[in-house]
Amino acid sequence: MRAVTLTDRDRAETLVERTGARVTRQRVEVLKILLAAPRALTHHEIEQRAHRGPRMDRVTIYRVLEWLTANGLAHKIAGDDRVWRFNAAEGHGRTHAHFHCSDCGEVICLDEVAAARNLRLPQGYRSQELELTVRGLCAACRPARRAPPAARHRH
Amino acid sequence: MRAVTLTDRDRAETLVERTGARVTRQRVEVLKILLAAPRALTHHEIEQRAHRGPRMDRVTIYRVLEWLTANGLAHKIAGDDRVWRFNAAEGHGRTHAHFHCSDCGEVICLDEVAAARNLRLPQGYRSQELELTVRGLCAACRPARRAPPAARHRH
DNA sequence: GCAGTCCTGCAACTCTGTTGCATTAGACCG
DNA sequence: CGGTCTAATGCAACAGAGTTGCAGGACTGC
Ligand SMILES: [Mn+2]
Ligand SMILES: [Mn+2]
Ligand SMILES: [Zn+2]
Ligand SMILES: [Zn+2]
Numbered sequence: 001m002r003a004v005t006l007t008d009r010d011r012a013e014t015l016v017e018r019t020g021a022r023v024t025r026q027r028v029e030v031l032k033i034l035l036a037a038p039r040a041l042t043h044h045e046i047e048q049r050a051h052r053g054p055r056m057d058r059v060t061i062y063r064v065l066e067w068l069t070a071n072g073l074a075h076k077i078a079g080d081d082r083v084w085r086f087n088a089a090e091g092h093g094r095t096h097a098h099f100h101c102s103d104c105g106e107v108i109c110l111d112e113v114a115a116a117r118n119l120r121l122p123q124g125y126r127s128q129e130l131e132l133t134v135r136g137l138c139a140a141c142r143p144a145r146r147a148p149p150a151a152r153h154r155h
Numbered sequence: 156m157r158a159v160t161l162t163d164r165d166r167a168e169t170l171v172e173r174t175g176a177r178v179t180r181q182r183v184e185v186l187k188i189l190l191a192a193p194r195a196l197t198h199h200e201i202e203q204r205a206h207r208g209p210r211m212d213r214v215t216i217y218r219v220l221e222w223l224t225a226n227g228l229a230h231k232i233a234g235d236d237r238v239w240r241f242n243a244a245e246g247h248g249r250t251h252a253h254f255h256c257s258d259c260g261e262v263i264c265l266d267e268v269a270a271a272r273n274l275r276l277p278q279g280y281r282s283q284e285l286e287l288t289v290r291g292l293c294a295a296c297r298p299a300r301r302a303p304p305a306a307r308h309r310h
Numbered sequence: 311g312c313a314g315t316c317c318t319g320c321a322a323c324t325c326t327g328t329t330g331c332a333t334t335a336g337a338c339c340g
Numbered sequence: 341c342g343g344t345c346t347a348a349t350g351c352a353a354c355a356g357a358g359t360t361g362c363a364g365g366a367c368t369g370c
Contacts, residue, residue, distance in 0.1 A: 022336050022347065043326075057350045062327065064348095078233040082326070082357075099280060110274070119265070119287075124294025125254060131288040132274075139279025177316065177367050198357075212319045217358065219317095237326075238357070 008035045019071045026056055030064045031073060031088065040077050040085035040098075040107040077107055097132040103141035110134065163190045174226045181211055185219045186228060186243065195232050195240035195253075195262040232262055252287040258296035265289065 012031035016023050033049045034041065041049075043061060050056045065086055068074035075089045077098055085107045097110040110132075121127060137143075167186035171178050188204045189196065196204075198216060205211045220241055223229035230244045232253055240262045252265040265287075276282060292298075 024336070024348065026349075055350090059328080059351080060349055067348095078235060078237075080233060082233075082237055084326085097274070099276060099282075102283060108277070110276070119252070119289065121254060121265070121289070121291075122263070122294065124297060125291060126297050127254075127289050127291040128257065129290040131290065133286040133288060134274065134276070134282050135284040135286065136276075136280060136282040139277065142279060142281050179317065179367075181318075210319090214320080214359080215318055222317095 008032050011035055015073055019073070021071070025054070026060050027064050027067065029053060029056065030061060031068060034068075034074055034086060034088040037087060038108070040087040040109070042083050042085055044083075046086070079105060079107060081105055094128070095130040097134065099134045099136065099138070101138035101141050102135050103137055106138050157191050157193060163187050166190055170228055174228070176222075176226070180209070181215050182219050182222065184208060184211065185216060186223060189223075189229055189241060189243040190245075192242060193263070195242040195264070197238050197240050199238075201241070234260060234262060236260055249283070250285040252289065254289045254291065254293070256293035256296055257290050258292055261293050
């Protein structure tokens, strides 16, 4: 996790302002946390980071995340563990790729997608959005080639 | 949903036998249901179909699905509604595509994937499996072009 | 058939996310 | 600034999918 810079808070505030809706401490704080994260965060992880500042209710965090997603400031990824993960949606288009670690569950966004374009759908189906999921092992979980494996990390 | 043919039951039984583990009524029944389905089914849908035969506990169905998945006979898809969907894994490889209807939640497998092959991962990450998710509207949910929309279907 | 093990049923539980409602605090106006 | 109007928050209770522990039942191999 990168240190939270002043820039993240400012960027968060600006982005929330731009929507035209109310700029609340909670919205700015959650977006700031997402902007500072190098990977997608669960509600749980966001809550922990948020509890360093003034009180914020779990339900509020859920509602803020929903709001950020609806306003295109965050996006929401279904994991293999029934838990949503979120990250700031800076410049994420309709076509998108994610890496899921099959061991620790870490999820990161992948920038480039050489996406399958000419994909055949059944008669009458219409495509709106493509998402490519790569499942595998992250650098921390990948077994070492001949050295003994490092201690497992869990987020 | 296609009619359950004798072939589905036989195929299910054969597939379960081949694993070398115990051939139970419950395993065969669940796999048969998956083989007969034209799309991925939720636990709930499987339960309903299963209740036409002799009693089978919900927990057993969860455990059978887990077992089928672990043995490569079924595969498990995370939806946008926090519900797992399953289908028989006949000939599904490491690279795979699904269509998710954003209106009714229907999930189907797409056969061909012109998958992104030369995809850049961060240093040290290893890819095991690719999955392409297409989100859109299924034929039933797609708004009619000029006629009034048909009654919504819900599964 | 019999023993041994794996699987099933049942009940209680966990965990993530949701809903209803009273209270608080942004935004806007003067 | 201070008042007002409304959207957002906090709190408590709830919902639903999936999990766990354990006793009893049913496959399989002999
Ligand atoms: Mn992303
Ligand atoms: Mn599939
Ligand atoms: Zn990992
Ligand atoms: Zn649909």
